[in-house]
Amino acid sequence: MSGQALPAVPFSLRERVAALRDRLTASPAFRAWAARFPLTRPIARRRARELFDLNAGFVYSQVLAACVRLDLFEALRAGPRTAAQLAPRLGLPPEAALRLLEAAAALRLAAKRAPTGGEARFGLGELGAALLDNPGVTEMVRHHALLYADLADPVALLRRRGGGGLAAYWAYAGNAGAGGLEAERVAEYSALMAASQPMIAEEVLGAVDVRRHRVILDVGGGEGAFLSAVAQRAPDLRLMLFDLPAVAERARARFAREGLASRAEAFGGSFHEGELPRGADLLSLVRVLHDHDDDAVLALLRRAHAALPPDGTLLVAEPMSGTPGAEPVGEAYFGFYLLAMGRGRPRTAEENGALIAQAGFRAWRRRPTRTPLLASVILATK
Numbered sequence: 001m002s003g004q005a006l007p008a009v010p011f012s013l014r015e016r017v018a019a020l021r022d023r024l025t026a027s028p029a030f031r032a033w034a035a036r037f038p039l040t041r042p043i044a045r046r047r048a049r050e051l052f053d054l055n056a057g058f059v060y061s062q063v064l065a066a067c068v069r070l071d072l073f074e075a076l077r078a079g080p081r082t083a084a085q086l087a088p089r090l091g092l093p094p095e096a097a098l099r100l101l102e103a104a105a106a107l108r109l110a111a112k113r114a115p116t117g118g119e120a121r122f123g124l125g126e127l128g129a130a131l132l133d134n135p136g137v138t139e140m141v142r143h144h145a146l147l148y149a150d151l152a153d154p155v156a157l158l159r160r161r162g163g164g165g166l167a168a169y170w171a172y173a174g175n176a177g178a179g180g181l182e183a184e185r186v187a188e189y190s191a192l193m194a195a196s197q198p199m200i201a202e203e204v205l206g207a208v209d210v211r212r213h214r215v216i217l218d219v220g221g222g223e224g225a226f227l228s229a230v231a232q233r234a235p236d237l238r239l240m241l242f243d244l245p246a247v248a249e250r251a252r253a254r255f256a257r258e259g260l261a262s263r264a265e266a267f268g269g270s271f272h273e274g275e276l277p278r279g280a281d282l283l284s285l286v287r288v289l290h291d292h293d294d295d296a297v298l299a300l301l302r303r304a305h306a307a308l309p310p311d312g313t314l315l316v317a318e319p320m321s322g323t324p325g326a327e328p329v330g331e332a333y334f335g336f337y338l339l340a341m342g343r344g345r346p347r348t349a350e351e352n353g354a355l356i357a358q359a360g361f362r363a364w365r366r367r368p369t370r371t372p373l374l375a376s377v378i379l380a381t382k
Contacts, residue, residue, distance in 0.1 A: 061144070063103045068141045072104065073128045080113045080123035104128065136196035143169075143192055150340040162342020170291075170341055172244060186246045193287075194225040194254075200286060201229035203375045204317045207367040210234045210282065213313065217242060217280035219271055219304065220288040224251035224264070231260055239264035240280055242271065271300055276307040283308055284315040287375075289352060290334060291344040301359030305382055314361060314380040319373065321346040326373040349376055356380045 011019065033040075053060075067073060070090045075081070083098035090097050101122045104110035109128040113121040124132070131137055150157055150164035157164070171185045204226075210216060211234040218227050221241040231239060239260065241251050245268030255264040267277050276283075283304050289297050304314055321330030330346040338344040347355075353364045356378065364380035 058148070060107055061148070063100070063107060064109060065141055065145065066100055067104055067109055067128070068131070068138050070100075072100070072110070073124060073131050076110065076122065076124045076128065077132060080121035082119040082121050084119065086122070134199075136199050139192055139195040147337060147340055151336065154336070157336075157340060161339055164340060166337070166340040167342040183246045183249065186244060186250070190223050190247055190250055194223040197222065197225035197286075198229060200317065200375050201226050203369040203371055204284075204286065204315070204377055205229060205233050207369045207377045208315060208379065210237060213237060213280075213282040215240060215280040216282040216284060217277060217307065218284045218286065219243075219276060219300075220285060221251065221266075222247060224254045224266065226284070226286050227251075227264060228254065228258055228260070231258075231264070237263075240277055241266040242269065242277055244268060244270065271303060272296060276303050278307055280307070281309055281312045282315060283312065284317070286315075287318045289316060289355075290318050290320075290338065290346055291341070293343055293345070294355065296343075298355050298359060301356055301361075305360040308382045310382060312382045314356065314364075314378075314382070316352060316356070316378040316380070317375045319346070320349050320352065320376040322348040323372045323376060329373055349378060352378055353380075 070092070072086075072090065075086055075089050083101050084094045086101070087094040087097040090100070092100065101110055102112070105112040105122060105125060107127070108125040109131075110122045111125040111128075113123055115121070146165040146169055150166050170189055210230055213234075215238040216227070216230060217240040218224075218230075219242045221227060221243055224239075224241055227239045227241055230237060239255075241248065241264070243251065243266070248266040248268035251266040252261075255261050255266065285300070285304070288300075292300070301314075308314065319326075319329060319334060321334070323330060330348075334346040338346065349366050356364045361380040361382055364378055367377040367379055369375055369377055
């Protein structure tokens with residue numbers, strides 16, 4: 001179905017030059033010439049590979065999902081094995097095990113060892129080895145089955161925004177009565193966030209010295225995984241957590257298990273209404289803002305401003321759009337993930353900073369992290 005005709009608009013010189021480039025690239029004759037000419041051949045081949053990878057990316061991700069679901073990387077921990085040796089553990093016929101191993105090797109998840117007079121053996125690839133003992137990533141791989149189901153018809157998703165399996169999974173998304181959610185409705189997503197939070201905490205705590213503060217309030221803090229990491233880094237810091245009542249109860253249980261009950265307190269409520277707990281000089285919002293639309297973010301930031309004392313510090317940490325070297329993560333991945341979730345959007349640091357300033361904070365600045373793809377950090381002062 002064709003859309004409406006686009007209105008005529010004037011183009012700048014830069015846009016006209018770009019349009020000429022696009023027409024050349026779209027020309028079959030030019031592409032054929034570029035593939036033959038020695039100076040342009042590497043570029044033509046790279047673009048062809050990039051286009052194919054975009055088309056095949058879903059298959060690659062499903063190979064990874066199969067490796068995780070079958071626990072292939074743990075099976076290879078002890079050393080290389082043949083497909084026939086691995087097949088019983090994987091629960092696959094030998095020929096299917098070989099097909100998976102060949103695909104995993106092509107994606108650097110596994111590594112094919114040269115046979116010495118027999119079958120080829122497969123060991124861990126560099127990417128597969130990085131997934132060992134990394135529950136945050138492997139749990140996210142499992143979780144993405146929901147996202148892929150929602151993306152089966154991306155055009156329909158764009159037209160409806162949310163309403164699928166991912167929106168139902170994040171039970172608080174768009175739920176005006178989220179404060180009354182029961183324990184079983186929050187358990188699965190809280191556990192997922194707790195599994196992936198340590199790697200985010202490592203980035204944040206590598207960029208911010210929390211030891212100079214007295215009390216931290218982590219808003220939307222889930223089960224308390226971030227505060228548990230903070231507690232190890234700053235043994236004298238008092239810990240406060242605010243989340244939905246059922247989630248805060250899970251945090252209290254975690255604090256008790258980890259011997260933090262004497263210095264950690266969890267508050268239940270909704271940060272969309274009422275006031276946030278007072279008493280902290282550092283308030284953190286870790287992977288919270290991008291889950292919400294602009295009006296909700298601004299209201300939350302104003303509550304954060306009211307909860308902090310003069311010269312109190314706001315800490316915002318999450319993946320941000322426009323991060324150099326990770327551009328597809330912001331707009332493509334998080335753009336569509338949050339679309340399926342039903343609310344929120346990826347923002348640049350400047351967009352977050354503008355909302356922070358509008359909420360009343362007098363200064364904001366970025367702090368560099370070791371892996372910006374995972375999280376960027378903004379600090380602001382009341």
